[in-house]
Amino acid sequence: MTTETLIWLIPLPPILAFFLIVLFTNKSKALSHTIGVGAAALSWLASMVVFFRAIGVEHLGEHPFESSLNWLPTGDTFLKIGVLIDPVGAAVLFFVSITIFMIFLYSVGYHNFGQPKGDHDVAGLPPHGATVEEHGRKHVVPSIEPMYSRFFAFLGLFAFGMYTLVVSDNLLTLFVGWEIMGLCSYLLIGFWYGKPSARNAAIKAFMTTRVGDVFMLLGIAFLYWATGTLSFREIFTEETLHILGTTMTPIFGLSAAGLIALLLFIGTVGKSAQWPLHVWLPDAMEGPTPVSAMIHAATMVSAGVYAVIRMFPLLTTDFNGHELTTAMSVVAFIGAFTALFAATIAVAQNDIKRVLAYSTISQLGFMIAALGIGAYVAAVFHLITHAFFKALLFLGSGSVIHGMEHGVLHTGNHETDPQNMFNMGGLRNKMPITFWTFLIGGFALSGFPILTAGFWSKDEILADAFGHGHMAVFITLAVAAFMTAFYTMRQITLTFLGEPRTKEAEHAQETPWTMTAPLVVLAFFAVTYGWVGIPEHFPLFGGLVPNWFHEFVGGTLAEHPEALEFNVVPLLTSLFVALGGLFFGWLAYRNVQTPAEDKFQIPVLKNKWYFDEAYDFLFVKPAYWFSETFVSAWMDKGVIDGILHTFGKVTQFLGDIIRNYFDLPVINRFFGDGTADATQWVGRNLRPIQTGRVQQYFMLALVIFIVVGAALYYLLLA
Amino acid sequence: MVPLSWYLILSAGLFSIGLFGVLTRRNAVAILLGVELMLNSVNVNLAAFWRYGDVTQMAGQVFAIIVFAVAAAEVAVGLALVISVYRKRNTVIADDIDLMKW
């Protein structure tokens, strides 16, 4: 099979799995997850083949795997759909396929496959546990998710969207995959639709990302209008970019390229939860944890960054290497601001998943900032390493929650929130695998030097910012990185270290292999993936392994980015923020027992800088007011209803006239009754003919036949 | 040599006799007997035209075979109906079976 065909085939297994599960195997949980996991494995296998074929090709950037065909005719041209795997695509495909596969596998354990049906479980609510009798003793064990099959169907659809997005060679199919993921995100956040909070979170996520998507669609339309194509390879030719760069638009003095890039970037802001559209992501933690891991850490939010990476040539059209363009400044500002802003909120959260959610926003901010200052390779690098360790952290937190739920079922005290970190503590002994893998993930997130992947990628961003003289960005990111390490260590300390703070934590239990195996695999990548991108001039380690990542991914761009000279300042900064943050985090929280003892529970941070309240006041309330007083009361009830009622009255009046002077006398009396009378009269008089005797009918028929036949014979033949 | 017209006239006679039976007999079974006669006359026609036409074209005989099949089906269903009617109304006189009148 050619590589191109294989690429076409990558997204197919998950969508097939989706239809198979929805249409046929919905009843059988085992069959459904077999199909789901099998499809993910198939796609993973195909992706691996494609990836290894891709890294074997010299100058993949100039000669990528691509294939396309015409789809929708639009006048003289066609909207094309196609696939493209260039170095960036291959690198992204690598981590996407691994994380998707791992999360499919993890979901089997997370949704308690193999456990009995719950006592009172209903579809739309998380399972509540089942009572089992064993050796004469009753005890409560986790129960299987009632909508188990549906979950795998949604995951399949989601995986299809993600693969489509990654392998597509144009903005149109990228947008299609993007929107499919938006839908899946909505469905999966609201998976437990019985919970009002989940419902609201789903609607919030959908509406917020829609704001970004509208602008993105505008950008796509503008691009199509300006260039007549949506294919990456056709847009990113020098002539097209030059034309776009020199066309000026009336908005903020931006060039067409800059405007399009900014419009598309707004889509990213929505998708990747950047300030000011970040509000949906923390709420999205209402979904099941594999969903949080997959959509809201590893893949979908990465898609936003991926879109900007794809549009990088457009963003940097007028970029000369030093002076940032307006568009780039905006991007860099939003990225850096978000990174710091989200990190501050993360410090004050108590919910284990919410900490990670804000951490995700913050890390995405790192990438966006990197792209904003033109650090292309560093952004891609951080995107990939982050996907690995953030998926690991989310899955680890899911494992922790799962273990805690076990404890909750054991004690029967359902008041205890299994997600609150202050209810945990000392889990390192109960859940060793989860602890060690979580520790690796946390250190990678903090950028623990040398060993972890997070260090290398984050260091590269900092080095780029420093090396190109973007000091504001550099300092902001450094502070954000320090806080990252701090809240990570806070989380680890509260969760795993010390002594159990509740009975539930004492009875927590390690999770099944389907959940721990993905943790181990992801932990492996969270450590080792950093080693493929060690800068060549790095002391001691530089040059031990060639900086393969830089070479490979850098090849995507027409102009190969220069490797940066080594500078000791960003390195020291990295070391300090990582180690310092970790140390202070441990110091501050090693003895904390209750939220009251936590000095960082500052209201403004705890309440996320009051963004939800602000949006509520600024947008939601006015919208309600407007719709109630203006649209409903005045427009609908007053104007439109009034017009309609008038029509109604006039019509009724006309109808009365027609009825009394035309319908009743003419139609009813004359035509209706008259016809009936005539028919009745004819029928009464013809009735004797119908004797019910078949032979008489036959005779009559024959008489007529003979008469007519004779007449015809006489007239026509004789 | 027998000319074709003899066969055709035989067939016409058989047909008319059958027709007479169908039109005049009171007993439903007897009516079906008449129908059989008519079907046979048709078959005689078919065979005769086969023999007097191109004998390598088997259409005449094939249609005769199919008429056999149709006749068998007709008799089976017809007699079943007669028996069913006899069970319900205790008569097989066609004139008495006239529920389908005004």
Added chain:
Amino acid sequence: MTAEQIVFLIVALVTLGSAFMVVTTRNLIHAALWLVATLFGVAVVYALLNAGFLAVVQVVVYIGAIAILFIFAVMLTRKDARDSGPQTHKNWWVGALLAVASYLGLSALVLGWSGSSKAAAGLPSGFDAVGQLGEALTSPNAYVLPFEVASVLLLAALVGAVYVAFNRK
């Protein structure tokens, strides 16, 4: 007048005579037996037409199955052993008129047609009518479809007859 013509005339007379008895005899069993005689006569006519297969099938299907079925039906639908009362209804003269009219009309048509007086050509030597018939019935280029339809019709009639005549109690 050749021997063949004499044979034909005898057969035709017997056939028509027994056919006439079929429609006129009062005893229905006799009518059915006269039908057998008529059918036999028709079988002989087939034989005279060199359609041996048709002749044998006529005997198998008509006499072996249909006539027997008629006799059964007659026996099953009689209240007493004797047939009493008129066997034709009071409008029988209309039927007779129509039958005569149709006979005259058909005869006129036959006699008025020029092709009706032609004689049969001799059969080709080695002509295998049965083989040809079999080929025609089963060849996709010929009549396999009507043949299959006929078989489906028979099946449907079989099922229908059983259903209609079944005594539900």
Added chain:
Amino acid sequence: MNFWNDPLKTAADWLMGVFTGWGMNEVAAQVLIAFLGVLLLITLLMVLDIFLVWIERKVVARFQDRLGPNRVGPFGLIQPFADIVKLLIKEDFTPGGADKVVYNIAPMLSMMSVLILWAIVPLAPVILSVDLNVGLLYLIAAGAIGTLSIIMAGWASNNKFALIGAFRQVAVMVSFEVPMLATLLIPTILSGSMGLNGIVQAQNTWFVFIAPLAALIFLIAAIAELGRAPFDLSEGESELVSGYNIEYAGMKFGMFYAGELLHAFTFGGFWAILFFGGYRFFGLEQVSPFLAVAVMVFKAMIGYWIIMWIKYTMMRIRIDHMLAFNWKFLTPVAFVLLMVVALANALLAGTPTWLYVSGMFLSNVLVAWAAMEVARTVSRREREKVEGPKAVAEAHH
């Protein structure tokens, strides 16, 4: 060519010479010769029939551990003639209320339906009346006339027992015609001919080795057509007194009786023709036509003996069992066998003889085995429904 090689033709030629010598028209002479031939055949058959009475009575006696006729003539050989005399001098009797014409035609028709069968029997390669190319259908057609004769006899007698017997017999005959027709088609497939002579000529290997199951089914259906035990419920002495011929006496009854015996012998002969090579026996038929006739008669006698053997060994079956046996077992098996044989014949065409024969044989055995398995399962289930599973299980131990 002389009398010993081709007796019929020689005799016909001689007679032709004689008749034309008398100044007779050639066509008339031909008709006369044909008539004489038919007369000769029928006479021979009737004589044979007389001896069949003796054979039947002797054989049944032996089966029942008796001596049988042994007073009149050597071994009682003259006994049938005494019987005939008795039948002839009985009063020729027509019951009151009977339908006279039909009543009197029925026995003749019954005899005729058997006799006309011999028109197509090939006694030797050159001794046969007509080599009809639809011979097998002719066999069924003659059977149809036999059916008609029985229903006529039963109805015309104006007797309830006779009518019920006739109904039963007709139901049986019409039903068993179906599997019989299906098995008749198997020799047709194997030989590619519907003419009996062609079928005999094609039997270089007797068809009984190629289609043993077909031979068996044909035999069963033939016995049912004959109305002999175990399928003789049209007579059913214990319930119907004697069935359709209850009102017949004297020679009219004699005709039914003789017709039945000759019918049995005839079907023995057809069994031999269809499945046992007819007049062929290791090339003997090539030596002389008379030897071929001897072989044919010998084989027919064996068939007849087997039919007798079955008749005097088996018990009578209930009518509903018998019809169920036909419609639910024999007919499906016969049709399945027909399909299997046709398929196997097409698949094995062109293979060496030993492979062809063993393949066909095995396919028959397979069908038989499968049919028995199905029948066993179904009957066991039915018994369980009646007697309960436990009783059936115990009975099996």
